[in-house]
Amino acid sequence: MPVPLLQEKISDSSTTTIMTPLSTDLQNKREKLKDLALHLVEDIRPEMKEDIHDPSYQDEVGPAPKLEYVWRNIILMALLHLGALYGITLVPGCKAYTWLWAFLCYVFSILGITAGAHRLWSHRTYKARLPLRLFLIIANSMAFQNDVYEWARDHRVHHKFTETHADPHNSRRGFFFCHVGWLLVRKQPAVKEKGGLLDMSDLKAEKLLMFQRRYYSPSVLLMCFILPTLVPWYCWGETFQHSLYVAAFLRYAVVLNVTWLVNSVAHLYGYRPYDKNIEGRENVLLSLGALGEGFHNYHHIFPYDYSASEYRWSFNFTTFFIDCMAAIGLAYDLKKVPKASILARIKRTGDGSYESGCGAFPNSSIIRVWICAGETPMQKEETCLPSQYLHITMWWNEEAHCQALRNQHVHTLSSYKSRLIDLGGQELGEERLDRSAGMNAVVPLNCHMKKAMEKQSIPKEQLWAKMAFQIQNL
Template sequence: MRNGGAGMEKALSNQEDLGGGRGMTDDIFDESYCEKKGPKPARRYVWRNIILMSLLHLGALYGLWLIRAAKPVTLAWGFLCFLLSALGVTAGAHRLWSHRSYKASLPLRIFLAIANSMAFQNDIYEWARDHRVHHKFSETDADPHNATRGFFFSHVGWLLVRKHPDVIEKGQKLDLADLKADKVVMCQRRFYKLSVVVMCFLFPTLVPWCFWGESLRNSFFLPAILRYVLVLNATWLVNSAAHMFGNRPYDRNINPRENRLVTFGALGEGFHNYHHTFPYDYSTSEFGWHYNFTTAFIDLMCLLGLASDRKKVSKETILARKTRTGDGSHKSG
C-alpha cells in the first residue's frame, strides 16, 4: 500500500491534521486515484523545446570549456548566482509556495520571487501547481514527471513533450487559492518573461562585464548559461535519480529515496523518501543543517525575523513511521 495507507493517520498523530497543520493537504498522496485503463495517449514531441534545450546544453558545454580562461572572481560570481537561483527554487517555489512549510514576510517573499526568476523554471504558480500534483499523484499518469516512465522522462523528457491529460485534469482540481491570494506570486507570474530576461541572463552577465572587466563571452556563458544549466540539472535529479537510487528508511512502499549526491547538489533536497513521507516538514529531512543549506537559510531568516512558523515533524512520529514502514536502513546508517 502506498504511503503507508491507513496507518498514516496514526503515524501523524502529533500533527494537527494530515497536512501538518498548514490548512492544506493537496500535496499529500491520494490513494483513491486510478489510472485510466486502455492504451496511453500518443507521445507528442514539442520540437521548439527539444531544440532550445539542446542548444542550451551545448552552450553549457562551451561554458565548461571556457572555465580555464575565466577570472576567479567570475567563477565566484557564478557560484553565488547558483546559490541565489537555487534558493529561489528550494526555499521559495518548493518549501514555501508548494508546501507552505513555513511563513515568509513580504521582503523575503519578494527576494525569493526574484531569485526564482533567476532560476527560470516556470513561474512560481506553475511550478507549485505541477509540484503539488507530483506529490498527490506521484508515479502515476497524473504526475508531470512520472518516474515510472524512466530516468530520461523524469529528468528532462517531460519538458519536451505534451503533458498527459490526467496531469491537467487533476491539476485543475487542486486548491491553489493560497497562491492566487499571494500578490508576490501573481506579480511574478504577470512579469515573468521580463523578470527572466533580466535576472537569469542580463544580471549574471552584466555584473562581471561591468565591474571587473571580464569578457562578454565568459560573462554570458559562465554565470548565466552554465550556472542556469547546472541549477536545472540539480533540480531535475531530484525527480529522476532521487526517485530511483537510494534507501527508503521512512517508507519502503514508495519510490522516492534518500540520495546523498542529489542532496549535496540540490542544497538539501535529496532526502526525498523523507520528503514524500512528510511533505510539510520545512527541512525536508530529520537531520537539520546536515547537507542542508536551504534549512540553514530558512533558520537564518527566522532569526532575522523575516520568516516564522516552521513546520517540523516530531522525533517520535519519525521513529514510529520508520519502524512501521521503513526499509530498516536507518539502523545501519
C-alpha cells in the same frame, strides 16, 4: 520539480520514548499521549492538503498515453546545453571573480526554488515576511523554472498523484522522461485534468506571485541572462564571451540539471528508510548539490516539514538559510514533524536501512541505548550525527541506567557527553565521559535522577513526563 518552457497552461526536537515497566494507569496515559502525538502531526499544517498523496487514484488499465513532442522546446534545450558545453571549455580562462559570481548566482537561483517555490509556496512549511518573499521571488526568476504559481501547481500534482500518469514527471516512465523528457512533450491529459482541480486559492491571493506571473518573461530575461552577463563584463572587465557562456548559460544549465536530478535520481536510486512502498529515495550526494533536496523518501512522507529532512542542517543548506531568516524575524511558523511520528512511520513502513545505518549519513554513529529495570531491559537504536544530541525521554526507576555502545561497522565514537534536562529545556546536570578503553560507556542515571527529583520536588511516578536524558556524540 517543475522547470520551464512551452507546455500547455492548465486552468487555474527529536524525542524517543523508551520505557521500563510501569503501572497499568501510567501505561494507559503513555498510550494516550502517543496517540495524541500521532494525531497532532496530521494537523501540523491544517490550512493546506493539496500536496498530500491520494492513494485512491490509480492509472487506467492499458498502454501509457502517447507522447506529443514539442519541437520548439527540444531545439531550445539542445541549444542551451550546447552553449553550456562550450562554457565549460571557457572556464579555465575565466577570472576568479567570474567563478565566484557564477557560484553565487547558482546558490541564489537554487534558493529561489528550494526555499521559495518548493518549501514556502508549494508546501507552506513556513511563513515569510515581505522582504524574504521579495528576495525569493527574484531568486526564482533567476532560476527560470516557470513562475512560482505554475511551479507550485505542478509540484502539488506530483505529490498528490505521484508515480501515475497524472504526475508531470512520472519516474515509472524511465530516467530520461522524469529528468528532462517531460519538458520536451505536451502535458499528459491526466496532468492537465488533475492540475485544474487543485485548490490554488492560497497562491492566487498573493499579489507578489501574481505580479511575477504577469511579468515573468521580462523578469527572466533580466535576472537569468542579462544581469549574470553584465556584472562580470562591466565590474571587473571579464570578456563578454566568458560572461555570457559561463555565468549565464553554463550556470543556468547546471541549475536545471541539479533540479531535474531530484525528479530522476531521487526517485530511482537510494534508500527508503521511511516508506519502502514509494519511489522517493534518500540520496545524500544529491542533497549537496540541491542544497538539501535529496532526502526525498522523507519528503514525500512528510511534505509539510520545513526542513524536508529529519536531520536539519546536515547536507541541507536550505534549512540553514531558513533558520537564519527565522533568527532575524523574516521567517516564522516553521513546521517540524515530531520525532515520535517519524519513528512510528519507520517502524511501520521503512525498508530497514534506517536501523542498519545505510540510510544515515557518512560519519554518523548508531548508538544503541537501553534502560534496564530488574530483568526486563528495553532496547532502542538511534542514529547520532557528530556533535548531535540524542534525546531520550526517561521512565525513571530506582535501578534505571543507560548504556551506549558504538556500532563496530560505523564511525567510532571516542567520547560522550551526557546531560539531564527537563522538557522545558532547563539543564539539571552534565557529565562528560571519555572512553579510554573498551567499547562500552556506561552512564549511570540514578544520581542525576535523584538530584533532579530533589531539586523540583517531583514524585518519581511523575518523572517520566518531566525529564529527558541526552547523549552527545563528540
